[in-house]
Amino acid sequence: MEKQPRLLCSELCVQRRLYEVTLNCAILAWKDIQIAKKHTGRAIYGAVKAGSHCVPVCEIIAVQEKEDDSPCKDTGKWQKVPQSPADCQHAFTVFYIERTRQHCWRCSNVTFHCSEHSLCLLWVQTIREQLGLLTNRPKRLLVYINPYGGKQRGKQIYDHKVAPIFSRASISTDVIVTERANHARDHLKTEADLKKYDGVVCVGGDGMFSEIMHGLVSRMQQDASVDENSMEETLVPCGLRIGIIPAGSTDCICYATVGSNDPVTSALHIVVGDSQPMDVCSVHNENSFLRYSVSLLGYGFYGDVLTYSERKRWMGPARYDISGVKTFLSHRYYEGTVSFLPAEGNLGTPRDKMQCRSGCSICRQSSSDKLVSKDEDSVSDAECRDTWTVIRGKFLAINAANMSCACPRSPKGLSPSAHLADGTTDLILVRKCSRIDFLRHLLRHTNKDDQFDHSFVEVYRVKQFRFTPRYQECDSEVDLRESGAGGKRFLSQICREHRACGCMPSQSNWNCDGEILPQTAIQVRVHCQLITLFARGIEEQPVFEDPYTHCAI
Numbered sequence: 001m002e003k004q005p006r007l008l009c010s011e012l013c014v015q016r017r018l019y020e021v022t023l024n025c026a027i028l029a030w031k032d033i034q035i036a037k038k039h040t041g042r043a044i045y046g047a048v049k050a051g052s053h054c055v056p057v058c059e060i061i062a063v064q065e066k067e068d069d070s071p072c073k074d075t076g077k078w079q080k081v082p083q084s085p086a087d088c089q090h091a092f093t094v095f096y097i098e099r100t101r102q103h104c105w106r107c108s109n110v111t112f113h114c115s116e117h118s119l120c121l122l123w124v125q126t127i128r129e130q131l132g133l134l135t136n137r138p139k140r141l142l143v144y145i146n147p148y149g150g151k152q153r154g155k156q157i158y159d160h161k162v163a164p165i166f167s168r169a170s171i172s173t174d175v176i177v178t179e180r181a182n183h184a185r186d187h188l189k190t191e192a193d194l195k196k197y198d199g200v201v202c203v204g205g206d207g208m209f210s211e212i213m214h215g216l217v218s219r220m221q222q223d224a225s226v227d228e229n230s231m232e233e234t235l236v237p238c239g240l241r242i243g244i245i246p247a248g249s250t251d252c253i254c255y256a257t258v259g260s261n262d263p264v265t266s267a268l269h270i271v272v273g274d275s276q277p278m279d280v281c282s283v284h285n286e287n288s289f290l291r292y293s294v295s296l297l298g299y300g301f302y303g304d305v306l307t308y309s310e311r312k313r314w315m316g317p318a319r320y321d322i323s324g325v326k327t328f329l330s331h332r333y334y335e336g337t338v339s340f341l342p343a344e345g346n347l348g349t350p351r352d353k354m355q356c357r358s359g360c361s362i363c364r365q366s367s368s369d370k371l372v373s374k375d376e377d378s379v380s381d382a383e384c385r386d387t388w389t390v391i392r393g394k395f396l397a398i399n400a401a402n403m404s405c406a407c408p409r410s411p412k413g414l415s416p417s418a419h420l421a422d423g424t425t426d427l428i429l430v431r432k433c434s435r436i437d438f439l440r441h442l443l444r445h446t447n448k449d450d451q452f453d454h455s456f457v458e459v460y461r462v463k464q465f466r467f468t469p470r471y472q473e474c475d476s477e478v479d480l481r482e483s484g485a486g487g488k489r490f491l492s493q494i495c496r497e498h499r500a501c502g503c504m505p506s507q508s509n510w511n512c513d514g515e516i517l518p519q520t521a522i523q524v525r526v527h528c529q530l531i532t533l534f535a536r537g538i539e540e541q542p543v544f545e546d547p548y549t550h551c552a553i
């Protein structure tokens, strides 16, 4: 680590012990002077035991001068440099991020006492100046709360856990509690004065996030006169970042971008101004735009789970478990044709076990490739030259995972190696198989085994795909033949065939991030890094610590 010049260094008291406190533009560190003397010349391990602590400046939430409530003010002693903790009468508190259990952050604080008010002010002012240099931090946010998502605790979660953190970080907010479905989407699309804000926050689940994303993406296209109905259009990326405070039933988008579904952790990622770009899939039916998707587009099993579960919304998150069992028992398969454009280049494969983590090199590479391809020919020209792969069959499930889709029910997700921002989606085809085999596959969504290691499962990393259900293929064949001689004969032949085998082609619905799509024949295209979240991807756990400062290196 490069050594930064010191901005401040003082002897200050923390809980009646004397510390050497230093600040440079990257790190605030404090070291117990007595313990440090004892250990001179020896490597010190274990931050708390050794009395050394450090916080990166970018993880400081705020600094505040403390009112005159020093525990030692009754001593009556005054000296310029504190000789003992009893000399410290003035104080300031630094609020900072502390990592607790897996991927969870908490707001911790430390109060430094000093003997002189001017020294106290100097520290407060210098730390504030350093925080002021962090220009990625939002100052004004537009917050939408869905009071009915998940366990209907969105408002409570925001008021008790999130608002106090925003206020501590001096972030001002305009808060809208939604009154109906699509209230947030419509407000963003047509009314909201977006220039006033540095970001939009969504308090709710994946469905609520989807509303916010639709509002923002559509607004951007509208303002730039981009026709969303045309699949070939290059969409305009969203300038405003989106924060997710998880308060839904699955919260998969939050979980897969942060590593937990904890409202305080998400609020802290917003405060520090994290940025995580994300791919968005556009879903079309012929020349009509249907929806955008960022997590799962699922036909068959996940489509049916959602269709059943929508009738049981009153059950809250448990509706998915009941519907999951019911759908599993019904064991329906669906026929159709899937065509796709495979991803090329160094984008890895769905089975390479290269999980997308904070600062992911594959996503970074895609971002620079995107810039280059802008200068060369248009995406659609390049894609026209590529060859489509066509697969016709009977499927229990067709899942397109644009990200891992990790969530508390499936901690690794439906496609553990899918990337958040690589411009591709992982297309998983689960062919018709026995109930027991399908159960084996589903259970692998919940444990560590490879869910793709089955003869009836195929997985492809793709940039675009299409699906046509069998009954629509029949319809188009019927249309064709009907127009010529013998049309009637052909139609009655199809009807006779289906009566005989009892397998009248049935259809499922597409589950698009938790919303049911009205159409089953769809065309999907991945738009690389169209939106940005207040997140940083899932952090790797630190492996080594600096023995002096105990910061991860």
Ligand SMILES: Nc1ncnc2c1ncn2[C@@H]1O[C@H](COP(=O)(O)OP(=O)(O)OP(=O)(O)O)[C@@H](O)[C@H]1O
Residues within 6 Å of the ligand: 145, 146, 147, 148, 149, 150, 151, 177, 178, 179, 180, 181, 182, 183, 203, 204, 205, 206, 207, 208, 209, 211, 247, 248, 249, 250, 251, 252, 317, 514
């Ligand atoms: N005030 C409201 N009244 C009714 N529905 C609303 C309201 N505000 C938002 N919604 C809708 O509620 C739906 C579900 O919300 P949300 O995603 O927050 O929770 P969930 O479905 O329980 O969680 P998940 O999507 O994670 O499974 C969303 O599709 C959203 O459009």
Ligand SMILES: CCCCCCCCCCCCC/C=C/[C@@H](O)[C@H](CO)NC(C)=O
Residues within 6 Å of the ligand: 205, 206, 207, 249, 250, 251, 252, 295, 296, 302, 306, 320, 324, 325, 328, 405, 407, 409, 410, 414, 442, 443, 445, 446, 511, 512, 513, 514, 515
């Ligand atoms: C009979 C045993 C079934 C076990 C299957 C457990 C697997 C659960 C995996 C859930 C993956 C969820 C992917 C995310 C989808 C979201 O977009 C959506 C909206 O929140 N949620 C659902 C459940 O469709």
Ligand SMILES: [Ca+2]
Residues within 6 Å of the ligand: 279, 401, 402, 403, 418, 419, 420, 421, 422, 423, 424, 425
């Ligand atoms: Ca992706």
